[in-house]
Amino acid sequence: MDIGVFNVIFGIITGIVVLVILVAVHELGHGIVARRNGVVLEEFGIGFPPRAFAKKLKNGVVFSLNWLPLGGFVKLQGEHDAASKKGDYGAATFWQKTKILLAGVLVNWVVAAVLLTILALVGLPKILPNQFSVPADTNLSTGPVVLSSVVKDYPAAKAGLQSGDKIISIDGQKITTPDQLIAQTKADRGKTVTVDYTRDGTPASKKVTLRDANTAVFGSTLSQTQSIRATWSAPIVGVATTGQFTWVTIQGLGQLLANLVTGIFGQLSPDQTTRKAASTNLAAAGDSVAGPIGILGTIFPAASKAGPKEVLFLAAVISLTLAVMNTLPIPSLDGGRWFVTALYKVRKQKLTKEKEEKIQAIGFSVLMILVVVVTIGDVTKLFK
Structure with missing residues (x-):
């Protein structure tokens, strides 16, 4: 087999494994916190159906392996907000629901901090001009x-x-x-x-x-490349760098949104200069986003070829991105679900099963449209 083809295949497999693990631990966080707050966890699945294997554990939870390697899921009893039986997610208090929904975010953030701590011991890539380090315990190496x-x-x-x-x-x-x-x-x-x-x-x-x-x-x-190496300060560097990257990710999402909005509305301008600037903003927005094909077909193969440290670093960044994305008020994501629950609570209105399903369906549809658009962009980039 050609070495280039092997690198791509190995990179894709590595990417799938990393993404499945990161999403699975995110979902596991939801499941553990749900059980600790009296909500029945019916199933914890790796991948998405159709099922390949399933077994009921001693604690009553069904563990399943599924054929579509796209992450994982947890199935809670009475997942609709209007559910009211004992053990239902819907019967939990607002504070309990908050903890359950944000548990996945916290797990992904902790995973990122752990991975960056490990990298600080062996060589953490320095990608920010002011990237955190403890001067008394820092060895900066250059590649x-x-x-x-x-x-x-x-x-x-x-x-x-x-x-x-x-x-x-x-x-x-x-x-x-x-x-x-x-x-x-x-x-x-x-x-x-x-x-x-x-x-x-x-x-x-x-x-x-x-x-x-x-x-x-x-x-x-x-x-x-430059790498930061530390000894006793590695955990401090790991946590602090996670905080730095979190803020940079939030700023990047803000810039992406700004480019997207100004690009779309700028195209409506009668002024040619404004339209040209708008096209530049749209191009910048497209170049800064990668979907499944871009991540698995390009980014992970490149990281795998570079070495295990680069794969760990990419896994940390993706875990951090999952954490940030799931705090956003986008329906069908954790932050969006919490936002809808909080909104109806503040307005003192009942969130019926029908309303919730409609809101989540609209949010999911929008996300799928974005995934399709980004995937088309990934394919276009591959053939440039």
Whole structure:
């Protein structure tokens, strides 16, 4: 099997396993807190039906494995807010329902904090300029210069270099920073140089004839990672970084919403400049979102190829994102369900089964439309 195909398949499998685990522990949080608050947990399922396997445990809960690997679920007795029998979710107090609904959010947040704590011990990627660390217990390490991408028909690509290659030296001159590579290639423009690099851990070298020009003499974009390592302060770094990333995620969602709204309404403007700016905002919104195909088909394979630390980091970020998303007042998500319950409680109106089902159905339909739109965008990106 071609190594590229293997990496994609392995990445997809890794992504499915990670996503199933993160959603399953989220749902398990709901189930545990529900039982502790007197609500009967009827079933805890991994994946979605049709069923592949089911067993009734000693505590009366049905544990099931299902064929669709899209996460997991818990089934509570009397899940509608209007249910009133003993053991029903609907019969729980407002405070008990709040704890049950937010339990999944808390579990995902804790999982993110634990994963980031582990990474702080072995090397936590530094992606924020002001990323938290304890100066007295911080070792900042820098990775090699990596070719993020190579430009077709330019020297790097013509020589056979590929994205992901790690540059070691040029004509014996060790390369330790992107700026150093840029300066070295500019100084040697028009010449043929020997580039030493590693690909998938294997050392190699290529003869590259640089362009005799003022710009793009090599033809690639560059990146370099930095990692924070800690010892006794790792738990502090893990929790604090989770808080930082939570805020950054919220800001990112706000920017996404702003780009989406201004982009949609800007398209209605008669002014051509405004419409052009609106199109840019819509493009930015589309580029910042990834759906199932983007996550499983592109992001996870890239992370899997980079190494286990990158997979753990991606899992932490996704867990954190699940936590943030489920606090939003979107019907069919935890935050939306709580918001609807709270709204009817404040208005002192009864939330009937019919009303609740209608609200959740509308919310679910909107979410599915968004998933379809984002998935189409993912497919489009794959074929660009």
